Amino acid sequence: MLEEILLLRFKTVFLTILFSLFVISGCSNSDSAPTPVTATATPAAATATPAAATATPAAATANSNLNDRNDSFPKTITDLTGDSFVLDGIPKNVVSISPAATEILFAIGAGDSVIAVDSFSNFPVETESLPKLGFQDANTEVIVSYGADLVITTGGHEELTQQLKTLGITTVLLDGAVSIDGIYLHISLLGEIMGLENNAEVIITNMRKQIGAIERKLEDVENGPSVFYELDPGLWSVSSDSFVGELLNILKLRNIAADSASSYPQMNLESIIAENPDVILLADFQYGENSESVKARPGWEVISAVQNNQILEIRDADVVSRPGPRVGNGLELIGKLIYPDIFD
Numbered sequence: 122m123l124e125e126i127l128l129l130r131f132k133t134v135f136l137t138i139l140f141s142l143f144v145i146s147g148c149s150n151s152d153s154a155p156t157p158v159t160a161t162a163t164p165a166a167a168t169a170t171p172a173a174a175t176a177t178p179a180a181a182t183a184n185s186n187l188n189d190r191n192d193s194f195p196k197t198i199t200d201l202t203g204d205s206f207v208l209d210g211i212p213k214n215v216v217s218i219s220p221a222a223t224e225i226l227f228a229i230g231a232g233d234s235v236i237a238v239d240s241f242s243n244f245p246v247e248t249e250s251l252p253k254l255g256f257q258d259a260n261t262e263v264i265v266s267y268g269a270d271l272v273i274t275t276g277g278h279e280e281l282t283q284q285l286k287t288l289g290i291t292t293v294l295l296d297g298a299v300s301i302d303g304i305y306l307h308i309s310l311l312g313e314i315m316g317l318e319n320n321a322e323v324i325i326t327n328m329r330k331q332i333g334a335i336e337r338k339l340e341d342v343e344n345g346p347s348v349f350y351e352l353d354p355g356l357w358s359v360s361s362d363s364f365v366g367e368l369l370n371i372l373k374l375r376n377i378a379a380d381s382a383s384s385y386p387q388m389n390l391e392s393i394i395a396e397n398p399d400v401i402l403l404a405d406f407q408y409g410e411n412s413e414s415v416k417a418r419p420g421w422e423v424i425s426a427v428q429n430n431q432i433l434e435i436r437d438a439d440v441v442s443r444p445g446p447r448v449g450n451g452l453e454l455i456g457k458l459i460y461p462d463i464f465d
Contacts, residue, residue: 212271331449346399
C-alpha cells in the first residue's frame with residue numbers, strides 16, 4: 122500500500138483510488154505485438170505480453186515452530202513511531218487493517234492468529250474466509266466486537282489508532298514503507314510482536330537473496346529504457362523516494378518521475394511528452410486501463426512508447442505496489458516485461 126501519499130493534501134481520495142486499483146480485477150486484450158526497446162547493454166526487447174506473478178512468494182512462509190514463541194514473553198516492544206508497549210503473551214486475536222501487514226503476518230507463520238482483515242486484504246488465499254471490516258470505514262465498535270487483542274493499522278488511520286489505544290487495545294500503526302529496507306523493518310517488527318523473530322529473519326533473508334539474484338541478472342545492463350510508471354488514470358506516478366521507485370532503479374530503468382519532490386507525484390501530459398518515455402508501465406491495468414486505452418488518449422500519439430507499442434500492462438499490481446514479502450516477485454514481474462530474454 123502506498124500510504125506515504127497520505128502526507129499530501131489529496132490523501133483520502135487518492136488512497137481510495139490506489140487501493141481500488143490494487144484489488145479490482147480488470148481484463149483487456151491487446152492485438153498488436155510490441156516493437157523492441159533496447160537498453161545500452163543489449164537487454165532483451167520488451168514485450169506486451171504480461172508476465173504472470175508467482176502465486177506463492179519466493180520468500181516462502183517460514184515454519185512457525187522455529188521459535189518457542191511463549192518463552193519470549195512478556196516483552197517490551199518499541200514500534201516504528203517510537204511508542205513502546207508491553208505484551209504479556211502472544212497476540213491471539215489479531216485484526217489487520219493493512220493489506221501489507223496481512224501478507225506479512227501470514228508469511229511469518231502468524232496467520233492462525235489473524236481473526237479479521239480489511240476489505241483489500243486478498244492474499245494469501247486464507248484471507249478469503251476471514252471477516253472483512255472495510256478500510257476507510259473501519260471503526261472501533263466493529264473491531265472491539267471481535268475481541269481483538271492486537272490491531273495493525275496503516276497510514277490514514279491515525280485517528281482510529283488512537284481511539285483503539287484509548288480503549289486499551291494494543292494497536293500498531295505501520296505507515297507505508299518508502300523503501301525495501303522499510304519493508305524489512307515492518308517484517309522484523311511484526312516478527313518481534315508475534316514472537317516469530319526467526320521466521321521474520323528467514324523471510325527477509327529469502328527476499329534479499331531473490332532481489333540479489335535479479336540484480337546479478339542485470340549486471341551487463343548499463344542503461345535501461347526510460348519509463349513512465351502510471352499508478353492511475355490521473356497520471357499519478359512514483360519517484361525515487363518510494364519503494365516502487367527503488368524497484369525501477371534496481372532494474373536500471375530511467376524513471377521520468379524519479380526526481381519529483383513527493384514520493385507519489387501527479388504528472389501531466391505536457392511533462393510526459395517532454396520526457397518522451399521509451400516505455401509506459403500500467404500499474405492501473407486492474408483499474409481498467411490497458412495499452413489500447415492509452416493509445417486512444419488525445420495527444421499521446423507523439424510519445425515514443427506509444428509509437429513503438431511499448432505500453433506494458435502489469436496485470437497483478439498488488440505484487441508490485443504492496444510493500445510486503447512479495448516485493449521480490451514484483452521486481453521480477455517488471456523485469457520480465459522489460460527484459461524477457463534476460464529473465465527467460
